[in-house]
Amino acid sequence: MPESVYLPPDDIVPDESSVLKAQKLPVDTTEDSVRQRFHWLYTSACAQFVRYARPRGLIAGITHESFSQVFNGEGLNETPNPLSDIFPKAEQIALFAVTLGQEVSIAITDLFNSNDFALGYMLDAVCSEAAERTADAIQNYYAHVLVRTKAYNYPPHIVRYSPGFCGWHISGQKKIFEYLLPQEIGITLNQNYLMQPLKSISGVLVVGKPEIHQFAAAYPFCATCTHRSCRERMRVGWASAHR
Amino acid sequence: MELLHTIAQQLEQGDDEQVAALTRQAIEEGLPAKQILDDGLIAGMAIVGNLFKKHQIFLPEVLLAAKAMCAGMELLKPLLIRDAIPTLGKVVIGTVQGDIHDIGKNLVAIMLKGAGFDIIDLGKDVPPQRFVDTAVREQAQVIAMSALLTTTMPVMKQVIDLIQITQPPKPIRTIVGGAPVSPEFAREIGADAYGYDAAHAVDVVKSIIAKGSPLRGG
Numbered sequence: 001m002p003e004s005v006y007l008p009p010d011d012i013v014p015d016e017s018s019v020l021k022a023q024k025l026p027v028d029t030t031e032d033s034v035r036q037r038f039h040w041l042y043t044s045a046c047a048q049f050v051r052y053a054r055p056r057g058l059i060a061g062i063t064h065e066s067f068s069q070v071f072n073g074e075g076l077n078e079t080p081n082p083l084s085d086i087f088p089k090a091e092q093i094a095l096f097a098v099t100l101g102q103e104v105s106i107a108i109t110d111l112f113n114s115n116d117f118a119l120g121y122m123l124d125a126v127c128s129e130a131a132e133r134t135a136d137a138i139q140n141y142y143a144h145v146l147v148r149t150k151a152y153n154y155p156p157h158i159v160r161y162s163p164g165f166c167g168w169h170i171s172g173q174k175k176i177f178e179y180l181l182p183q184e185i186g187i188t189l190n191q192n193y194l195m196q197p198l199k200s201i202s203g204v205l206v207v208g209k210p211e212i213h214q215f216a217a218a219y220p221f222c223a224t225c226t227h228r229s230c231r232e233r234m235r236v237g238w239a240s241a242h243r
Numbered sequence: 244m245e246l247l248h249t250i251a252q253q254l255e256q257g258d259d260e261q262v263a264a265l266t267r268q269a270i271e272e273g274l275p276a277k278q279i280l281d282d283g284l285i286a287g288m289a290i291v292g293n294l295f296k297k298h299q300i301f302l303p304e305v306l307l308a309a310k311a312m313c314a315g316m317e318l319l320k321p322l323l324i325r326d327a328i329p330t331l332g333k334v335v336i337g338t339v340q341g342d343i344h345d346i347g348k349n350l351v352a353i354m355l356k357g358a359g360f361d362i363i364d365l366g367k368d369v370p371p372q373r374f375v376d377t378a379v380r381e382q383a384q385v386i387a388m389s390a391l392l393t394t395t396m397p398v399m400k401q402v403i404d405l406i407q408i409t410q411p412p413k414p415i416r417t418i419v420g421g422a423p424v425s426p427e428f429a430r431e432i433g434a435d436a437y438g439y440d441a442a443h444a445v446d447v448v449k450s451i452i453a454k455g456s457p458l459r460g461g
Contacts (some may be wrong), residue, residue, distance in 0.1 A: 025301050039301055112349050115313040118257075118306035124346050170394060192341035192394040226422060 002060035002180055005141055007134060008054040012100075014129035016042050022125050038122070045122040048111075049130060054101030054220040056185045057138040059205075061094045066206065070095065070179055073163075081167025082215040082230075083204075092151065092207035094142055096160070097182035098134040099200035100127055127199045135160060135201045142205050159213045159233050162203030163193070166230060167221050176202050210234070246272070246282040250315065254287030255294075257307025262287075266315040276322035280359075284315045289356040295442060302350075309353045316356075330361040332452045333383040335374060337365035339398035342408040344391035347421060351387060352442040358445045371401040380412045384452050387444065390421040399424075400432040416451045420444060 006232050007223065013243070019042060020027045020035065027035055067087060071077070087093060098148075104127055111120030143155035163172030173193040177183075180202070187200045206213070217225070246269050253261040262284075291308040294300045308414045334355055338348050345367045352362050363381055365373060378386050386406070390396045399419050406415050419429050420438040429437035436451050440442030 007258065023302060025303075034301070041303055108346075115310050117309055117349070117353055118303045121350070122303060139387055156389075170392065190341065190343075192392055194341070194343060194392060194395075196343065198343060224425075 002058045002184065003145075004185060005057045005059065005138060007055040007057070007137055009050045009055055012055045012130045012133045012137065013046050013049060014052070014126060014133055018129050019045075019122070019125050022129055023121075030074070035076055035207070041118055041122045042126070044119055045126045046145065048107055048119070048123050049104060049126050052101075052104040052107040053127070054103060055098070055130070055134045055137075056101070057096060057098040057134060057141075058180055058182050058185050059094055059096045059138055059142055060180055061092065062179065062204075063095065064088065066179070067093050067095075070175040071168065071172065071204075073169065073175045076169035076171050077169035078169070078219065078221050081221075083161050083166060083168055083206075085215070086161075087110075087204070087206055088210040090206045090208045091156070092146065094205045094207075095176055095203075096135070096138050096181045096205055097159065097176070097180055097185065097187055097202040098131065098138050099182075099185060099187050099195075099197055099199065100131055100134065101186060101199075102197045105197045105199060113179075131199045131201050135203075139205055142207075146207065156207050157210050157213075158205050158207050160203050160205050162201060165225075165227065167219060173202060176204075244278070246276070246281060247274070247279060248284070250279070250283035251287035251290065254284060254308055254311045254315070255290055257304060257311050259307075259311040262311040263314040263318060266318045270318060270322065276319050276326055277328045279315075280319055280323065280328070284319070285357075286311050286357050288312055292354075292358070292442065292445070305349075306353065309357050312357050331359040331449070332385065333361045333363065333381055334385045334387055334448060335363045335365060335371035335378045335381065335383045336389075337374060338367040338389045338391075339395050339402070340368055340370045341398065342390050342392055342395040343367045344389070344421075347391070347441070348387075348389035351389070351420065351438065351444045354441040354445045355387075358449070360448065371398060372406050374402045375405045375409050375411075375415075376405075378415050379409065382413060383415065384413075385416050385418060385448055387418045387420070387438075387448070390419075390424060390450040393423045396423060396428065398423075399434065405431050418444060418447055418451065427458060 017027050025034055108120050108124050139158050146152045164170040172191045173189055177189050188196050250265045291305055295305050336352050338345050352364050356362050374386050388399050403417055416435040418436040418438055419434045426437045436447045438447050
């Protein structure tokens with residue numbers, strides 16, 4: 001049975017450095033001038049975020065067998081792909097979906113429509129980072145559920161994967177939606193497997209020893225990947241449990 | 244002209260209130276609308292564009308300058324229409340059908356406007372027929388398409404094929420962009436050009452309008 005989780009927007013506001021880095025601004029310098037130039041925009045965007053965002057998530061445990069059907073989806077995954085080898089070694093698996101809600105997406109559009117482009121762009125960047133933080137929070141929540149239900153004595157190592165990345169075709173969203181029913185928290189899927197509201201993430205949480213998640217980014221699809229977030233996700237694992 | 248130079252400077256600083264005030268002053272002083280546009284607003288955005296390409300300023304600052312330009316354009320537009328002042332060209336832009344990502348498309352539209360193009364922004368989830376019908380009706384020279392999903396990229400080819408079928412009275416060129424789009428894909432589907440970011444898209448649109456390229460239709 002999927003479990004809903006509601007999060008206060010204040011808990012999800014991303015830090016300034018990650019938001020500016022996401023916009024490819026050079027903040028990793030000893031000079032603070034770049035950060036100072038945009039601090040007012042960042043704080044304005046965060047105020048808008050806290051006002052309009054409604055972070056929420058849905059999570060449900062799933063058996064290996066059922067996940068195999070979800071993962072194989074419409075039969076369009078790249079072969080080989082890392083998750084095919086990883087999930088059979090998982091100790092626990094859960095499907096998840098998170099969203100920041102429609103209101104904040106409307107706020108971004110309204111800012112662009114009123115020519116407040118810089119603030120709209122900054123709010124979009126804040127929301128993209130915040131969506132990841134919301135997924136981190138759901139991952140952390142799942143870790144603590146596993147401890148609370150005595151499946152583990154301490155928060156386990158968890159890495160998440162989403163359709164559209166690492167060889168898992170984006171059409172994988174369809175089976176996730178059939179199993180998890182994220183419509184319950186206001187997320188819908190269009191015929192091109194695009195989630196609405198836009199600032200939504202879905203996927204799978206894979207619990208297991210860190211070594212099961214290790215793979216070399218040498219698959220054919222890695223050559224065109226612009227995210228490379230797999231490296232950080234492997235390294236961090238259950239870091240959200242440390243927060 | 245000192246006043247127009249000051250407009251350009253204030254636009255560079257992203258001060259939309261000052262740009263509006265100075266544009267109003269320039270109009271009241273009887274300066275021709277085209278001169279205010281070219282030597283004040285577009286001149287300022289050109290400097291901003293160059294600083295951006297040299298990485299001396301960053302995208303948020305470009306967007307603040309664009310807001311300032313819009314503040315000036317709001318005052319100038321009725322005069323430009325009255326005087327029938329032509330723009331650099333007309334571009335129909337949108338995110339293709341099935342896709343609702345629009346930040347990148349918005350940035351391209353903003354930069355094209357700042358460069359002096361007339362933009363008809365169709366928004367997101369735009370059916371192929373609407374791209375072509377609008378371009379033909381508005382006599383646009385370029386259709387600019389954005390897609391952020393591999394599942395929606397094929398719609399770009401539908402638009403290009405539709406232009407061929409429609410045989411518009413004047414040639415319509417196409418430029419495509421978006422994270423999963425590549426120069427190879429653009430060539431494969433017969434697009435005239437590919438833009439890898441907003442600033443590059445402006446240069447490319449200027450180039451394909453000025454120099455011409457393999458034409459679609461007409």
